[in-house]
Amino acid sequence: MKHPDMYRDEEIVVLGLAKSGVQVAKVLHEHGAVVTVNDKKEREQCPEASELESLGISVICGGHPDGLVHEGVKLVVKNPGIPYNVPPVQKALELGIEVVTEVEVAYHLCEAPIIGITGSNGKTTTTTWVGKMLEAAGMNPIVAGNIGTPLTQAAQEASADNWMVVELSSFQLKGTEDFRPKVGCLLNVAETHLDYHGDMRDYVDSKAKLFANQGVSDTAVLNWDDPYCRGLVPGIKAGILPFSMSEELVQGVFVRPSFVPDTEDDLKRVIVYRDYTESETVIAEVASIGLPGRFNVENALAACAIAIAAGADPAGLAEPLASFRGVEHRLEYVAEKSGAAYYNNSKATNAKATSMALTSFRQPIVLIAGGLDRGSDYMELLPVLQGRVKALVALGQTKDKLAHVAKLAGLKTVVTVDNEDSAASVLQRAVQEAAALAEEGDVVLLSPACASWDMFTSYEVRGRIFKEAVHNL
Numbered sequence: 001m002k003h004p005d006m007y008r009d010e011e012i013v014v015l016g017l018a019k020s021g022v023q024v025a026k027v028l029h030e031h032g033a034v035v036t037v038n039d040k041k042e043r044e045q046c047p048e049a050s051e052l053e054s055l056g057i058s059v060i061c062g063g064h065p066d067g068l069v070h071e072g073v074k075l076v077v078k079n080p081g082i083p084y085n086v087p088p089v090q091k092a093l094e095l096g097i098e099v100v101t102e103v104e105v106a107y108h109l110c111e112a113p114i115i116g117i118t119g120s121n122g123k124t125t126t127t128t129w130v131g132k133m134l135e136a137a138g139m140n141p142i143v144a145g146n147i148g149t150p151l152t153q154a155a156q157e158a159s160a161d162n163w164m165v166v167e168l169s170s171f172q173l174k175g176t177e178d179f180r181p182k183v184g185c186l187l188n189v190a191e192t193h194l195d196y197h198g199d200m201r202d203y204v205d206s207k208a209k210l211f212a213n214q215g216v217s218d219t220a221v222l223n224w225d226d227p228y229c230r231g232l233v234p235g236i237k238a239g240i241l242p243f244s245m246s247e248e249l250v251q252g253v254f255v256r257p258s259f260v261p262d263t264e265d266d267l268k269r270v271i272v273y274r275d276y277t278e279s280e281t282v283i284a285e286v287a288s289i290g291l292p293g294r295f296n297v298e299n300a301l302a303a304c305a306i307a308i309a310a311g312a313d314p315a316g317l318a319e320p321l322a323s324f325r326g327v328e329h330r331l332e333y334v335a336e337k338s339g340a341a342y343y344n345n346s347k348a349t350n351a352k353a354t355s356m357a358l359t360s361f362r363q364p365i366v367l368i369a370g371g372l373d374r375g376s377d378y379m380e381l382l383p384v385l386q387g388r389v390k391a392l393v394a395l396g397q398t399k400d401k402l403a404h405v406a407k408l409a410g411l412k413t414v415v416t417v418d419n420e421d422s423a424a425s426v427l428q429r430a431v432q433e434a435a436a437l438a439e440e441g442d443v444v445l446l447s448p449a450c451a452s453w454d455m456f457t458s459y460e461v462r463g464r465i466f467k468e469a470v471h472n473l
Contacts (some may be wrong), residue, residue: 001075001100003108008032011072012176015088017041017059020102020365021152022048024077027105029057036060037069038088041313064088073097077105080171101175102151103168109177111156112142112162113408115306118173119187121353122299125291126187127167128327129303130322136161137312141165145172147327168334174206180213181356183309184238185221189228190352202227202246210221212237212319219309221302224249241309244302245294250287251276254304255286271321274312284318291326293360329463331357334470339440341367342470345447345461354449358384365389366434368427368466370396371450378405378449385409393417393430395462397454413437423455423466425441431469447449 009013014025017039029035036058039046049059060068068074069091076099084090084099084418092099096199107114108277117127124147134141144167158164163311166181173179186207211220224242233240242252256272267452269286285306289300300321308314312370326332334342341363349371358365367389378401385392385406392406399416406414415437417430434444446466456462 001098001104001108004028004033004105007074007440009034011036012075012077013038013069013088013092013241014074014077015039015082015086017046017061017148018079018081019043020150020152021077022052023080023152023454024102024473025052025057025103026076026110027152027156029055032060036068038064040064041171041295050110057192069095069097071095072138075100075238077102078175079317080175094184094394098177099175100164100177101172103145103166103172104176104179106155107176107180109152110158111160112155112164113160113182113310114164114166114180115185115310116166116181117182117185117187117302117306118168118170118188118207118210119185121348121356122187122295122302123167123169124327124347125296125330126185126299126302127165129214129299129320129324130306131165131322133312133317133426133441134165134310136320137307137316139163139310139312168210170206173209174202176209176212178196178213179209179214180217180218181210183219183221183306184214185302185306186223186226186229186232187299188223188226188352189269190350196207204232208232208235211236211238221305223302225298230341233342243298243305243306245298245301247322248272249274251277253283253301253308263388271306273303273308275390281314282319283314288318288322290322290324291331293356294330295356295360300329312384329459331360332463332467334467337470338438340435340438340442340444342444343446344463344466344470345445346452346466348449348460349451349459351378351449354447355384356382356446357445358388361388361443363441364439366391366393366438366442366444368393368395368412368430368444368446369402369432369450370394370399371446371448372451373397373401374451376401380401380411381405381449385411389414390442391434393433393437395419395426395430396448396450399451401447426455427462427465428469428472431466431473435473 012033014037038060042062131141131143140162218238220238224244263336271283318438329347332344395417396404452459453460
């Protein structure tokens with residue numbers, strides 16, 4: 001797309017009235033575009049509509065009318081979650097009208113260098129952690145996008161003295177054309193969101209758009225232990241800074257020696273940065289990291305590599321590595337009840353994320369899982385359920401699939417909670433069932449392995465209801 005100034009007096013359609021849609025509509029209107037915002041929800045479910053109309057922005061609710069997108073429209077900006085097969089998007093593509101997401105608009109507005117972070121798991125934790133590291137280094141970060149301030153708003157407020165640290169989904173990246181982050185990081189790739197993308201090729205290609213416009217003066221931070229990440233190397237023009245849990249790298253950030261979980265030797269392991277001259281800096285001991293779990297060591301390596309690529313001194317990263325305590329809904333400690341510890345990991349919306357959470361504990365686990373059925377069979381959970389999980393409480397559309405895998409794994413206690421009542425009451429009953437099964441020294445873990453949309457509007461709502469139910473025990 002062009003810079004927003006170039007759309008003065010041109011027609012633009014914004015699809016979706018979420019926070020990002022409202023903000024991007026305001027920004028484009030301020031730059032002189034003729035903006036129409038459309039949302040399929042009914043008017044009473046669109047409280048933002050009146051505010052936009054008061055600014056002179058047209059708002060159409062209650063469906064996608066014929067003629068919304070026509071030859072006179074110069075740009076369509078869609079909410080990332082809206083699929084490409086909806087009629088207005090299909091019409092735009094047929095007419096050759098560019099379809100982008102808010103990320104593309106924000107990029108053209110942003111004076112600050114951008115750090116873009118994507119991956120199937122760990123995005124929010126790593127993005128927040130990088131913000132803390134750059135803050136400690138005095139580099140004036142602004143953390144925006146899926147977490148915090150809408151990206152277009154933050155982009156307008158940023159100056160060249162800031163660093164824009166942005167969590168990016170495959171949905172957002174798929175709708176980019178010119179977007180070029182100074183530092184781009186791909187944390188990992190797992191089979192997820194295939195209901196949106198159709199297949200893994202489209203999913204990986206969407207993630208890879210993070211690097212598509214980078215040049216030799218930019219940096220691509222890649223998980224060297226992930227075959228999908230390594231497979232992108234031939235197509236990347238940027239300088240590559242890898243991170244690894246299992247390999248001492250010629251250049252990059254790694255653990256020395258390779259990480260072996262569940263051993264006392266973990267206390268002796270250190271995070272090392274080796275630069276292109278093969279000069280080394282020992283950043284910190286693995287045992288000093290403020291978050292539990294092997295996957296958080298991986299997130300820490302990625303955050304260190306990103307911060308170093310942005311110019312932070314590797315010798316100054318130990319303190320933010322130790323002091324960071326994570327973010328809500330990501331292996332978040334909730335409370336202890338009758339000697340059992342309760343953790344909220346509602347952000348685990350795929351089986352890989354739940355697998356990583358399960359390997360973070362040595363105590364017996366009562367697992368609460370289940371949610372939207374996207375077609376997975378959840379068999380990859382089988383080996384991590386064995387010997388770690390003492391009981392499963394399953395709910396949501398996938399409860400029977402998860403119960404089946406749990407029984408194959410040899411679990412003797414499997415409880416399914418029916419979905420006849422409200423979503424909140426179903427989750428509250430699941431917490432009560434789990435509490436009845438938990439003994440002193442156990443962990444009760446909400447880690448659904450599924451998206452929330454069969455019952456809840458978001459994983460955040462699911463996590464907060466879980467925490468409330470725990471406190472009410």
